[in-house]
C-alpha cells in the first residue's frame with residue numbers, strides 16, 4: 001500500500017510522524033508523493049488547539065474514500081466524534097523506533113514524553129499521559145549516529161525537557177561511548193543538564209537546541225550548561241503564558257512573574273558571558289483571554305512582554321479544551337476582546353523584535369540553509385533568526401557565511417561573504 005502522513009501540531013508530532021513512517025515502511029508500505037495518490041492516509045492530529053481538530057475534520061471529509069488512520073494527542077471526547085470516519089492508531093511511544101527522517105540535516109530527537117504539570121488549560125497530561133524519560137543511552141546512540149551522518153541541527157524534544165531524569169551507566173566517559181555503556185556496571189543519575197553535557201561531547205559539527213521548557217523547572221545548572229555548551233545555539237524558548245500572578249495561579253503554572261523575570265535575567269547574563277557575540281534570542285508562548293482575565297491583568301502581560309524584549313511570542317487566543325480544569329471556568333472574555341488583546345500583544349512584539357533585529361545590521365553570521373526559492377536562500381542563524389540572501393550555489397543543509405544588511409521584526413536580509 002502507498003501511505004501519506006498528514007501532521008498537525010507541535011514538533012513532537014512531527015517527530016512521531018517520522019517514527020510512524022518507519023513502522024509503515026517496515027511493514028512493506030511505500031510513501032506516496034501526495035495524499036491523492038495514497039491508499040492509506042495517517043492523520044497525526046492534536047487536541048491542544050481547536051484549529052487542528054477542525055483541520056482533521058476537513059481532511060477526513062476530503063479523503064473519505066480512502067483508508068484513514070488517526071494518531072496523535074487526541075482527547076477521548078474528540079475521538080468519539082471521529083469514530084465512524086477513521087480507525088485509531090493505538091497510543092504508543094515510538095522511542096525505540098528509528099525514524100524515517102524527512103530532512104537530511106535537521107533532526108528532532110525525543111527525550112521524554114508526557115507531562116505531570118496539569119496546567120489548567122492543557123490537554124497534554126490527558127492525551128500523552130504522565131512524564132516518561134527516554135533512557136540516556138538510547139538518546140546518545142541516536143545523536144551519535146546523526147552526527148556521524150552529518151546532521152547539522154538537532155532538537156531535543158519533550159513536553160517539559162527540564163524535568164528529564166534517567167540513569168547513565170558510566171561516570172568517566174569518552175566517545176564513542178557505546179562499548180563503555182555495555183561494559184560498565186556503575187550507574188549514576190542524570191538530569192537534563194547532565195544529558196546536555198554528554199551530548200555536547202559527541203564528536204561532530206552540529207547545532208543543539210531543546211524545546212519545551214517550564215519556568216518552574218529551569219535550574220541555574222541548566223542555564224549555565226546551556227550557555228556554556230559549545231554546541232548549544234543561543235536560543236531559549238521559555239513559555240510564560242501570562243504576565244499576571246492571579247492568572248498564572250488560575251492556569252496552575254506554579255511560578256510568579258518575578259520568578260520568570262529573574263530567569264530571563266540569568267539567561268541573558270549567562271549567554272552574554274559565554275557567547276558574547278550577539279544577544280541570546282528568547283521566545284515565549286502567551287495565552288490571551290484566559291477565563292476571568294481583566295483588562296488590567298492583560299495590561300500586566302503586555303508590560304511584561306515589553307520588559308522582556310521578546311524576539312518571538314507564539315500567541316494563542318484562549319479556547320476551552322474539554323476535560324481540563326479551565327473548561328469548568330466561565331469563558332467570559334468575548335471573542336472580539338481576545339482578538340484585540342492578541343493584536344495589541346503582537347504590536348508590542350513587533351517593536352521589541354525589530355529593535356533586537358536591528359542590532360544584527362553590519363554583523364556577520366553563520367546561516368544554516370533551509371530552502372532555496374526564486375534565487376534566494378532561506379535559513380537560520382545560531383540565534384534562531386531567519387535570514388534571506390542570494391542563493392548563489394548554496395543548497396539546503398549548507399552553512400553560509402553572511403553579512404546582515406537589513407532587518408525586519410521577524411527576518412533578516414543578508415549578503416554572502418566571499
Ligand code: SF4
Pocket residue numbers: 115116117118119122123124125159160214
Ligand atoms: S507544562 Fe503545562 S502546558 Fe506544557 S504540556 Fe504540561 S500541562 Fe501542558
